[in-house]
Amino acid sequence: MNILFFMSHPGQARNFESTLCGLAERGHRVHLAFDRTGKRNLPGVSDLADSLVAEYPGLTAGHHPRPPKTDWSWVSGRLRASLDYMRYLEPEFRDAPKLRRRATQWPPMPIERVVATAPPPARSGLRSALRLAVHSAP
Numbered sequence: 690m691n692i693l694f695f696m697s698h699p700g701q702a703r704n705f706e707s708t709l710c711g712l713a714e715r716g717h718r719v720h721l722a723f724d725r726t727g728k729r730n731l732p733g734v735s736d737l738a739d740s741l742v743a744e745y746p747g748l749t750a751g752h753h754p755r756p757p758k759t760d761w762s763w764v765s766g767r768l769r770a771s772l773d774y775m776r777y778l779e780p781e782f783r784d785a786p787k788l789r790r791r792a793t794q795w796p797p798m799p800i801e802r803v804v805a806t807a808p809p810p811a812r813s814g815l816r817s818a819l820r821l822a823v824h825s826a827p
Contacts, residue, residue, distance in 0.1 A: 722753030
């Protein structure tokens, strides 16, 4: 099986090392596709990914292809960011303040205001509307 595995940078290979090794050991061909290959505050970021690629012939790595930027890609990105933001407000992330803080970087400001003041049933409706909008975008 051919698998395309997206990650923001090679340092994330540490989170998926056992999965990547297991796939490669089973004979799958896996391409690790990165948004960026370097990270300023993380020296040696690609060491693990590079060693996995060297060890397993079925693993390859590189930048992921960039789709053309359109108005819809911007809109879709903000819609998905809004859904992510709402997910991190759920009770299971109550004890994850760093993740919650990071989620606030991307949604449009009006979504933050609406979600902050909306009662839980309204949040559920907003979440459904956002999902529908994401699936409707080209």
